[in-house]
Amino acid sequence: MVDPLMLKLGEERSAIRELFEYGSARKREIGEDNVFDFSIGNPSVPAPACVREEIARLLTEMPPETLHGYSSAPGLPEVRRAVAQYIETAFGVPMSASLVYMTCGASASLVAALSAILQEGEEVIVPAPFFPEYAVFVRTAGGKLLPVPTDKSFHLDLTAIERAIGSRTRAVLVNSPNNPTGAVYGEGEMRALGELLRRKSAQFGAPIYLVADEPYRELTYGAKPVYPMAVYENTLVLYSFSKSLSLAGERIGYIAVSPRCARAEEVFAAVCGAGRAHGYVCAPTLFQRVVSACLGEVSDVEVYRANRDLLYTSLSDMGYACTVPEGAFYLFVKALEEDAKAFAERAKAHELLLVPSDSFGVRGYVRISYCVPRRTIERSLPAFRALMDDYAR
């Protein structure tokens, strides 16, 4: 009666969303302050002032039928120009407004980009752990996700990637700063990845695309991520303002196809076709204008840094094994037993909502989203200690 795959996707929500819904219900039961909800990457830092100011200005100065009207499918021309110019200035690479496609956020970007470049059965290599919905989106695009391991600090294992590349490889999908590990890939490893993809593209006689999912680009604690287009030509950068401007619910981002990409115009046309096929008429027009006015602005990263430092230091001191996050707002922590799901269940008994790592493509870890009020972390520390004690007994 209904499509069985869609039913399955609807009934088995992602582990993250499942926990988020559980947390919302649990908060209603026992009070918001008594649930330590580290489930979802929902920014806790307010949007920068420019967001509110620009909305207010637009409401006053622009006729509503213009402000809220359709844009062209790839976006408002002036917004696409502003984004292209920003990329050129901030990252020192050539960019063209005609290759910028405004989207309804990172997930929409992934669906459109992957559907554009993948033909039935082609493979996408992704370093694990990875954002679980990648598997869903690659399947929607008719492709096959091929996870490869990362090294001990969750950085790229180029040997593993090289070994995985074959004649059916169409893309390598990287996410740096990384969800769920907080790893930020260095310029050296990204250049080496570019070199590898260049060599393999030549070997197989077709471009292997670098798809860079970059919603956390500005959320780093010292590291400055290299711009992917600077290290490799066949690159699509997928950006979202969800995290940098704390606009996760407003669904606004873009796909930028590198002008150095082979047949860039065709790739871009396929992106437009994929957006159309999936019902994306245009990105929300008010927020297209808002982000265009706020390019380069970032929510206060220092709040996340303070959270990271408190959480990392406290958990390390208690005896938890974790790698210090270089970016994003996730801490990836070794579970205290092999089965991460069982560990997350025991954590739940202490009202700690941690996402088990299985759906991220690795076993034995949990992800802690520390984009939460600082008091949530402070109040959660006894619970983390009690959880540790559970296992010490």
Place this chain on the structure above:
Amino acid sequence: MVDPLMLKLGEERSAIRELFEYGSARKREIGEDNVFDFSIGNPSVPAPACVREEIARLLTEMPPETLHGYSSAPGLPEVRRAVAQYIETAFGVPMSASLVYMTCGASASLVAALSAILQEGEEVIVPAPFFPEYAVFVRTAGGKLLPVPTDKSFHLDLTAIERAIGSRTRAVLVNSPNNPTGAVYGEGEMRALGELLRRKSAQFGAPIYLVADEPYRELTYGAKPVYPMAVYENTLVLYSFSKSLSLAGERIGYIAVSPRCARAEEVFAAVCGAGRAHGYVCAPTLFQRVVSACLGEVSDVEVYRANRDLLYTSLSDMGYACTVPEGAFYLFVKALEEDAKAFAERAKAHELLLVPSDSFGVRGYVRISYCVPRRTIERSLPAFRALMDDYAR
């Protein structure tokens, strides 16, 4: 190198979008006032005051990290409750918040609903003429679009629908008030359609869904369209605020699954799964709240009525054959030669941008979107007369 179908969809834009883009370029060339752009259904009437007021209130009263944060995938609970209550009150049918799924507009609703209910190769019957993107969305959902003729006034031909229904029929997709004809289906024909679907569902042992695409529900000139859930149980209503609140660019709407639908919860879960598969994380949260506060409000329909009357009377007087639209803001006019594309090309020479009917699934007509400033219609009349003269010569 890229997916050939996506490339094709990207390169061959819809006839409507193609003309819209041509119009935008042409206006830059010869001035906005000199192009009579009747291409796209972009509301020309401002959003009701409640839209601006509610945005301003939310900006003042709600912390931005709450206002712009993620909602649950089907929408904010309070918004879903408000929509369900509105449907119950306004249309006198039972509705449940748990069966309301907030979407990024009508196209997103169509992709999610069709992907949910269609399995590979199943058929969707649609009365022609129809909104051309239906063909794209049905294909994305893995189904097959089966157009059936309407009667002379573009109303339902139930005999044709009955003849078309077979064992592979999964849905009938209706759009009333209709784009492109302005027809509003009467209660009688809708009840007869419900009766037919009930009988055929029983015959084939599986529900045939009624999918009602209703972005123009409130835009009528006397007719009050019956609520589809009131005439048939296996109904999904797809709604968008694009036209009623003049918010076409903001991408906000909903899917409502009738509680009387067989296995309604499963259908709803499949809708959620389909939204997830296509990258729809949640509907834009600011506008979820805005539309929830503006339920029942409508942009000034009298402006469209005046446009309709002027255009219909003037063109009829000139000798054009057209049916008076009962709703929406489109006039469907017989082309002055068999080939509607050739006719639309000749119209272009007079700066009249009319969409040929071929992609709507019928031949020999053009669609005129009269959601334009009144002066556009006034100034266009000599051009329509000149076009008629072209053919009189």
